[in-house]
Amino acid sequence: MTTVSTDRLYATLVRDALAFVPPGGVALSATLGHRMYRQAAPRDAAYPYAVFSLRSTRIADGNNSLKVLYDFEGFVWNRPRSTQPATERLADTWATYLRTLLNISNGLMYATDVTAESLPLMSTPADANVVQVLVRARLQVWPTLISSLSA
Amino acid sequence: MTPEFARFQQTFNDAVPQGLVAAAAIYHGALRAKLQRGYTSGDFTTGNVSASVQMDAGSQIGGEWEVAVGTNLMYALYWEMGHQNVFTRRYERVEHWRETAEEEGDAMAAAFGAVVATRLEAGQ
Numbered sequence: 001m002t003t004v005s006t007d008r009l010y011a012t013l014v015r016d017a018l019a020f021v022p023p024g025g026v027a028l029s030a031t032l033g034h035r036m037y038r039q040a041a042p043r044d045a046a047y048p049y050a051v052f053s054l055r056s057t058r059i060a061d062g063n064n065s066l067k068v069l070y071d072f073e074g075f076v077w078n079r080p081r082s083t084q085p086a087t088e089r090l091a092d093t094w095a096t097y098l099r100t101l102l103n104i105s106n107g108l109m110y111a112t113d114v115t116a117e118s119l120p121l122m123s124t125p126a127d128a129n130v131v132q133v134l135v136r137a138r139l140q141v142w143p144t145l146i147s148s149l150s151a
Numbered sequence: 152m153t154p155e156f157a158r159f160q161q162t163f164n165d166a167v168p169q170g171l172v173a174a175a176a177i178y179h180g181a182l183r184a185k186l187q188r189g190y191t192s193g194d195f196t197t198g199n200v201s202a203s204v205q206m207d208a209g210s211q212i213g214g215e216w217e218v219a220v221g222t223n224l225m226y227a228l229y230w231e232m233g234h235q236n237v238f239t240r241r242y243e244r245v246e247h248w249r250e251t252a253e254e255e256g257d258a259m260a261a262a263f264g265a266v267v268a269t270r271l272e273a274g275q
Contacts, residue, residue, distance in 0.1 A: 043241060056253065075233070119232060120225070125243075126234035134232070 003107030003141050009054065009070075010038050012103065017050075020097035028093055031086075041077070048078035048087060050094065054139060067142050072098070072111065074135040084118065084131050091116040091133035098137045108142035159271070166270035168209045168216045173266045174259035175218035179206045182220065182251045190230040190245045200227050 002008050014036050018029040028036070028050070035041075035049035052074030060067040074094060078087040095116040103109045114137040122128055152160075183204050189196030200222065209218040233244035 040242065056249075077235075119228070122229050122234055123225070125226065125236050125238055126229040127237050130235045132232070132234075 002105070002144055003109055004144050006054065009109070009139075009141065012109070013052070013072075014038070016101070016103070017094060017097045020093065020100075022093050022096045025089075025093055028090060028097075031090060048076060048083065048090060050074060050076050050090070052135070060140070066146065067140055070139040070141065072135075072137040072139045076131075076133045076135070078131040079127075080129045081121075081131060087131045087133050088116070088118060091118075091135050094135050095137075098135070104147070106147050107144040108146060109139065111137040111139050113138045158274070162270055162274065163267070166267040168211075168218075169270070170263035170266035171216050171218045172206075172209055173262040175206050175209075175220055177259050177262050178252060178255050179204060179220050181255050182248065185247050185251055190227075190243075190247075200224055203227070 002012075018032065018034070018036055019027055021027045032048060032050055035045060037045070037049065037051045039051070039053050041049050041051050052072060054070035055073055056069075056071045058069050059065055060069050076087050076091045076094065078084075078090075095114050098111040098114045101109065101111045114135070116133060116135045119132040119134060122130070122132075183201045186201035186204065187196070187198055189198075189200060203222040203224045204220065205222070206218060206220040209216055211217075230243065230245050231248055233242060235241070236243040
C-alpha cells in the first residue's frame with residue numbers, strides 16, 4: 001500500500017476489501033468476484049457488484065495538516081429484491097473491512113465513522129427490484145513521508 | 152462568573168441558533184433555485200421538487216443546534232443517491248444537494264458569523 005496517489009489508494013481499497021475475510025464469514029470476492037468498481041460500474045456489470053468513490057477531498061484542520069480527508073461512499077448493488085438480506089451481509093462485510101482498516105506500510109490510512117445502511121424501496125422512475133446498500137466512512141490519509149520519519 | 156461574562160455567554164447562546172437559521176436560509180434558497188430545473192434536461196419540469204424543499208426553525212439535539220433542510224419527495228432521494236432508471240435503462244444520478252452545500256459553504260459560514268458578531272457587538 002502507498003498513499004502516494006489517489007490511484008494507488010483506490011487500488012489498495014479494492015484489493016484489500018475483496019480479500020478481507022470477516023470473522024466466521026467469507027471474503028467479498030467469493031460473491032463479488034472482481035466486480036468492485038471505482039466511480040461507476042460498466043453498463044453490463046452482473047449483479048451483485050460494488051461501486052465506491054472518494055469524495056470531497058480536503059486537508060484536515062484547515063490547511064495546517066499533512067492529513068487528507070476523503071468521504072468514502074460505496075454502494076452494493078443487487079437484484080432482485082429477494083437478495084436484500086444477502087446484499088446487506090455484503091455491505092456489512094465491507095463496513096467491517098473499513099472499521100478494521102489500518103494500513104501503515106507506506107503512509108498511513110484508516111477509516112472512521114463507518115456505517116452501512118439500506119436505501120428504501122424505490123419506485124418509478126427507479127427499478128424497484130434493485131437493492132442498494134450504502135456504505136459510508138471518513139477516510140483519513142497521511143502521506144508517505146511519515147513512514148520515513150518513523151523509520 | 153462575572154455578570155458581564157454571564158450576559159455575554161447568554162447573548163452568544165441566543166445568537167447561535169439565529170446564525171444557523173441564517174446559514175440554512177442561504178442553502179435553502181440556493182437549493183430551491185437549482186432545483187427549478189429538476190433532475191433532467193429542465194425542459195419538462197414542474198418545479199415540484201423545488202417547491203417541496205423546506206427548512207425548519209431549528210432545534211437543539213444533544214446539546215447541539217441543528218436546522219434541517221429537506222423534502223418528503225422520495226424520488227429526490229433516488230436522483231441524489233443514484234438509481235437504475237426504468238425509462239432510460241441506465242444508471243442515473245444528479246447531486247444537487249451535496250453540490251449546493253459545498254458551493255454555498257463559505258456563504259453559509261459568513262452568514263452565521265455575521266449574525267453572531269452582530270448580536271455580540273450589540274450586546275443583547
